[in-house]
Amino acid sequence: MIKKVFKFGGASVKDAEAVRNMTKILREEDIKDTILVISAMGKTTNAIEKALEKFRNADGHLGVDAISEITSYHETIMTDLFEGNNEHPVFDTVTNLMLELYLKLQDTGYDYDYQYDQTVCYGELISTAIISAYLNDQGMTNKLLDARSYIITDHRFRAANPDWDECRIRIEKLNEEHDGTLYITQGFIGASEKPYTTVTLGREGSDFSAAIFANLLDAESLTIWKDVDGIRNADPKRFPITQKIPHLSYSEAIELSFYGASVIHPKTIKPLQNKNIPLYVRCFLNSSLEPTTIDGSKDYINYVASYIVKDRQTLVSISSNDFSFMNENNLAFLFRTLDEFDIHSNLIQTSALALTICYDKDDRKLSKLTAALSSIFKVRYNNDLQLFTIRHYKEGLEKDFVGNRKILLEQRNRLSLQLVLEAEKTL
Template sequence: MTALNVAKFGGTSVADATAMGLSADVVVANPDTRLVVLSASAGVTNLLVAIANGQLDDAALAEHLGKLHQIQHNILTALGNPAEVVAIINSQLDEVATLAAQARQHSDAELADRLIAYGEMMSSRLFTELLNQRGHRAVWADVRTLLRTDSRFGKANVDLDTTRAQCQREIGGLMNDAIVVTQGFIGADSEGRTTTLGRGGSDYSAALLGEALDVATIEIWTDVPGIYTMDPRLVSRAKPIPEITFAEAAEMATFGAKVLHPSTLQPAVRQNIPVFVGSSRDPAAGGTWIRAETSSSPLFRAVALRRNQVLLTLHSPNMVHAYGFLAEVFGILARHRISVDLITTSEVSVALTLDHTGSQTNGDSLLSEAVLAELGALCKVKVETGLSLVALIGNRMSEVNGVGGQVFAAIDSHNIRMICYGASTHNLCFLVNEAEAVNIVNCLHHGLIG
């Protein structure tokens, strides 16, 4: 078991029976793969999030429930409609309909998590059946008995020690003679209530479970053959990266690369577990290995883009030669669970960027009236939207002469709203107008990467 591998499959990799079949091929091709972590089938989580919001009228709700039913039953039909699994899936669909009715009366984060979790619960049941039909002993496991979190519904924090103990107890021995299939994205608090880790959290789940089980490798299977130097849908010259360091990959994930969830690499770094990213549709195409060290460390490795950013500018003459102002600002943001990405300061102003992406439900605005009121009592507040964050990822970027000249020469015809440079040797970040973002990432890629 020293070479134990955990394989995670994203929504497109379990979108339908054909995609599940290709993913099953990947699983059985590696005898070290003893734990499989699944996302919901493509499109299912979006349907469930809309239902959980409780704002659909009768016709729209019926349409959403109908689409959920169709996705699951198309796969069941391809599997020959096995009676036991059909009964389980139908029961889960009935439970979704019941919770949907409750959400229309009163929707909250706890109810939303219970609803949204059904996507992974259903896809994992179907995939377990597929493996068993192919003659492989597969066992379904409820990840809520494995992954312990706090009660922050929608974006729960994980209790690592309890998770390790529960994983070792529940499935540690089971993997000796079976492939264990479980769910990503989901956990449970100490009272057994369903929680979720935030959108894209299935990658993170796989890494957490891998850490808890002391695996040798983690595989993330998606619909693209590895990590690219930029999203090829936005930059036609983007190219795959054969290997990349943990530090570089973490910067890319944090600043917008869609292939990995930003938290995925934390468990892998803690235990120095190599992570592979590849395409379940074409595993022969290879992919990207993420490791502590790589054979090459280029100055400019990749470009990342994250849209829907908020710029918060706080102005106060009281900042001059004063102390404690930033502590008060961050205290307010911390009380409201708002995370800050970039920060720059002047003598009387501080500018902060906040990420507005990844929320589970519509809910309140990222900057609620209560937050703005508290900040407003401290200083003058300005909020700007319609912005994107562009990150240039590389190595030794704050140590090499001439980096600034190369970068600004590549984008000299564009306006930059904010710059953050020097906090890390692996990135240089810009805040730009949304309308210019795609042009800017193309200019950076063409001028610095090729």
């Protein structure tokens, strides 16, 4: 039986030193019955996204340069890890994967979302190939699994939904076949069937992948290894003073992740809650530190205020051309349209005449939305905004962060305040 799921994100495997540190952690932990879910190394996903943009904009030579940088980045890591042994089989493996990536980046005749999923998946495929080979060389025998054989989904590219029944059939076999060998697989990616196609689970979806495996393996725990000492009430990169939150209930963790807390992917908690599997957020820089624990305990009454900032937001206001009320029929039509274009709202507000939504900026989706609605509705929008949320809000807590910036939208309930703001000015 596989008892534990460990998820390592890009920062925890960003270079050779980080991979060695991960190996040290694995030696310290009891990993006999463990599966590792691993992300692309460092900022590889971002790099592939940029390469994809170059090829789709017919800047082929710039795309080739981007591919060369990605190749060089991974070769540097491998040369360090394998001590200059360029004859190691993993070099050929990665070379072949890079060639596949290059060919798929050139094939720009497809819809963007489809091509996105066929290309960005290589970050995880390359990362796990390198790490599996290195751990084997270090005496940590492992079996590399292709997540696309286990995470089976629908055909929604860039935000695929798992087919839980099919995933269960495949993942449960891992327990039946398990002989104590360490398993390694990719986060973020899966596959749809009929026809077979690579898909992704949404940006930062490796947490969700790990939760799917934990649920269907009936694991005892899921541990997410981060570069912070657990979950804090604000991003230390933005706020000078933050507090560690030692314990969260499932429900509170879902709220924080929905509002945009970057430590956990929003879809991660539900599969764990369904099986009452605890989630530990641990620091890979110092594994001796106490983790943040997320489990089925009751909510604390005295949670500290949490501050969450989401950048690059788009605010869209939709109203009828003839001053018709924003009634149930109009709302139902608009929500179906948002779903059709995979627009996931971070904030929704309705009035008598308008629906206003705030979501992560995506110019392609905005163009599709305005084209679909402009003949019936008036569509206005603002780009590059900030969504600022205070969970467990008390009067006045927002003033220092907001300053003199213009507030475009405000929404509050008993526990939370949300503000859509002009972006911070930079010099």
